[in-house]
Amino acid sequence: MALLPILVYPDPRLHTVARPIAQVDDRIRRLADDMLETMYDADGVGLAATQVDVHERLIVIDTSSERQAPRVLVNPEIVWRSEALSTAEEGCLSVPQIYDKVERAAQVRVRALGRDGHPYEFDADGLLAVCVQHEMDHLMGKVFVEYLSAFKRDRIKSKMKKRYPESVRAR
Numbered sequence: 001m002a003l004l005p006i007l008v009y010p011d012p013r014l015h016t017v018a019r020p021i022a023q024v025d026d027r028i029r030r031l032a033d034d035m036l037e038t039m040y041d042a043d044g045v046g047l048a049a050t051q052v053d054v055h056e057r058l059i060v061i062d063t064s065s066e067r068q069a070p071r072v073l074v075n076p077e078i079v080w081r082s083e084a085l086s087t088a089e090e091g092c093l094s095v096p097q098i099y100d101k102v103e104r105a106a107q108v109r110v111r112a113l114g115r116d117g118h119p120y121e122f123d124a125d126g127l128l129a130v131c132v133q134h135e136m137d138h139l140m141g142k143v144f145v146e147y148l149s150a151f152k153r154d155r156i157k158s159k160m161k162k163r164y165p166e167s168v169r170a171r
């Protein structure tokens with residue numbers, strides 16, 4: 001396993017749209033394992049392949065308090081979302097130390113392939129629902145700060161450029 005460098009906003013590579021994964025093979029399993037290790041190391045609850053500069057539809061998530069319930073989602077799809085919305089404070093490993101409120105569907109049903117390549121479905125609410133929607137945005141090239149006002153986003157951009165001139169998180 002290996003820790004992977006995480007791209008920092010506003011690196012333009014974060015706006016790449018990810019391709020579907022044709023087959024869950026050893027390469028994908030290794031990437032998922034490396035992404036989980038990277039996410040745990042950075043104290044995150046989710047990470048999209050986009051953030052480690054791999055533009056394929058893969059995300060990893062662990063919203064458990066014990067940090068022992070890793071989820072691997074290959075080619076994730078939201079098959080249902082509630083009309084009810086919910087607003088939560090979000091952060092992102094690609095936008096370190098920035099937190100702000102984003103409104104999203106309160107509940108979603110998600111379909112994906114797991115680490116074993118088999119399809120599975122689950123219902124999510126609370127933090128898990130936020131996390132799935134946030135990570136799936138990454139696969140479409142969207143970072144959560146794009147929901148904020150242009151004023152806030154510009155401030156965040158210049159802060160990030162100053163703190164992370166290489167546009168990669170230092171470990």
Ligand code: NI
Binds near residue numbers: 091138
């Ligand atoms: Ni993020």
